[in-house]
Amino acid sequence: MCRWLAYSGSPVLIEDLLYKPKHSLIVQSLSSELGAEPTNGDGFGVGWYGRPETPGLFRSAEPAWNDRNLRDLATHIESPLVFSHIRASIGSPVQQTNCHPFRHGRWLWMHNGYLDGFASMKRDLMMAVDADLFPSIEGSTDSELFFFLALTFGLTEDPPAAVARAVGLIEETARRHGxxxxxxxxxxxxxxxxxxxxxYSSEGRSRSLFHSTDVSTLRHQYPDNPVLHGLSDETRLVVSEPLGDLRGAWREVPESTCVIVHGGSEELRAFQPELGA
Incomplete structure (x- = not known):
């Protein structure tokens, strides 16, 4: 499938997130340990927040490990909130508009996984997107359409409820298509x-997902680790797979769960589709 990371905390150079960890996202683009396949070379994207209202976005169909522009930008861009995604396509074209994260206004979205039977139910799902949002769809992936369904169902007001409604609609539509x-x-x-x-997955066998633990606790456990002293207490990451092997630094997100990161804290909530959306 794909691999991704989401960072929130004190401003950090994108280079420190993508290149410096032992098992960084760049390393995972060549050699993922927990993904469905080890290589994720069908494009990448980075989204970040700075002074403008809308986030910056850099996407490319090149492999992340081989993109000189990414390496250069990563050494110059600093941000308190960063999304990054490396892609392994399962059928849709390798092109820039199909690379994650996807952006609409202030919102970013990225997805690891797939919608099985997408070709057969694509038309029905497309028709469910709000008419005002539909012209903003640029690519051909199930992931981007999923994003616009969530926007249609109120992502900007209540993200967990909107995603639950979008998943509920997808599952209902899929049943009609067998x-x-x-x-x-x-x-x-x-x-x-x-x-x-x-x-989440319909069959209850979801792809891997982890969140980081409290940095201040890790700093106490590993006083001689210089990396930990460079991070603020508010630092949190949500990742497809751990960026390193420091014991106690990562916790697996349970099946059918939503993790919410805000202001240096995280909250786990049960997640289930909302049927009849």
């Missing part, structure tokens, strides 16, 4: 202040 387990997802979305991460 698809048994349509949704495989770990999703991250943000408005630039809060991060919402979701782990």
């Amino acid at each position: 698809v048994g387990f349509p949704v495989q997802m770990t999703v991250a979305t943000t408005d630039g202040e809060t991060i919402w991460g979701f782990r």
